[in-house]
Amino acid sequence: MYQEKIINWSEVGSDDLPIKVINRSAKSGSYNFFQDVVLLGESFPPDSSNFITYQTDVTTPILRELNNNGISYTTVAQAKNQTTVRIIPINRISPVDQTTPNNDNYPLSRSVFLAVQNQTSLAVKKFLELA
Numbered sequence: 001m002y003q004e005k006i007i008n009w010s011e012v013g014s015d016d017l018p019i020k021v022i023n024r025s026a027k028s029g030s031y032n033f034f035q036d037v038v039l040l041g042e043s044f045p046p047d048s049s050n051f052i053t054y055q056t057d058v059t060t061p062i063l064r065e066l067n068n069n070g071i072s073y074t075t076v077a078q079a080k081n082q083t084t085v086r087i088i089p090i091n092r093i094s095p096v097d098q099t100t101p102n103n104d105n106y107p108l109s110r111s112v113f114l115a116v117q118n119q120t121s122l123a124v125k126k127f128l129e130l131a
Helices: 029-037 060-065 122-130
Strands: 020-023 051-053
Parallel strands (some): 020 051
C-alpha cells in the first residue's frame, strides 16, 4: 500500500475500492520512523491521485480525510480517542493495549528519550529522577 504495490482494498479481502494513502509530512518523526521500519529505508512513492503526502505535520485533518477507503499512520496518543478511525492491530495485538510496549510481537514501537543541558537546575534534576 505504501509503495503502491497493493492499490485496491479487494486485494486484501475487502471492498472493491481504490486505496487512498494519506502520508504524513516529511517533517514528522512518524514519517521517518515509518520509512525506516516499515519501508526498510526505501522512499515513499511520489504523490498521485491515491497517494497524498501532507506538507504540514498535522493529524486531525489526515484522519478526517481517510473516509472509507483511506489508510494512514500516526501515534497511538493521537488516534486512540478519535471516533472517526479504527486502529488496526498487528499480530492480533492492539497498540492501545496497556501491555503492548512490553510485547515483542508488536513491531511498530519506538523509544522516546528526555534530553536536557549538562548543567541544569535542581528542580530539573529532581524531575529526571522521577522519570
